[in-house]
Amino acid sequence: MKIAPSLFVPLLLAPLSSCAIDFSTDVQRAGNYVGAETMKKITLGKSQEYVAALLGNPSSKTSSNEGVEIWRWGFSQKRETSTRFIFIFDGDSESNMSGNAWVEFKDGRVVKSWLETFSD
Numbered sequence: 001m002k003i004a005p006s007l008f009v010p011l012l013l014a015p016l017s018s019c020a021i022d023f024s025t026d027v028q029r030a031g032n033y034v035g036a037e038t039m040k041k042i043t044l045g046k047s048q049e050y051v052a053a054l055l056g057n058p059s060s061k062t063s064s065n066e067g068v069e070i071w072r073w074g075f076s077q078k079r080e081t082s083t084r085f086i087f088i089f090d091g092d093s094e095s096n097m098s099g100n101a102w103v104e105f106k107d108g109r110v111v112k113s114w115l116e117t118f119s120d
Helices: 005-018 048-055
Strands: 021-031 060-063 068-085 089-106 109-119
Touching: 048 068, 048 089
Parallel strands: none
Antiparallel strands: 021 068, 060 068, 068 089, 089 109
16 A cells, blocks of 8 residues: 555654644843844934934943044843643753944944844
8 A cells, every 4th residue: 555645744743743832932132122224224424313213212322522422222132942842852942142232423423333242
C-alpha cells in the first residue's frame, strides 16, 4: 500500500495533536525608545523644537560655551520568550538591549544625529 505524500505529514503528526503548544513573548521597555526609522527623520538643519516634538524630552542635555548642545535619549529593552511543546520541548530565552539616541545642535539646529545600541 502506498501513502500519498499529502497524507503522510498529517498521519505522522496525528499522535502529537493532543500535545499543547504555547508560545509567548513579553517585552519590557524603559526610557524613550528611539528606532532607526525615527532617527532618519532628524536631518541637518531641523530645529530643537522639531526634535523635541518627534522624540519627546531627552534623558540629558549637555551644552558648551560655543553654542553646541547635545541631547541624549537613553532606553533599554528586555525580551522574554517562552516556548512550550508539551512532552517534546520546553524552552525560555531572554535578550537585553539598551541604547542611546544622540542629537547635536549648533545654534539651535541639528548638525549631527546618531543611534547606538548594545545587546547581549
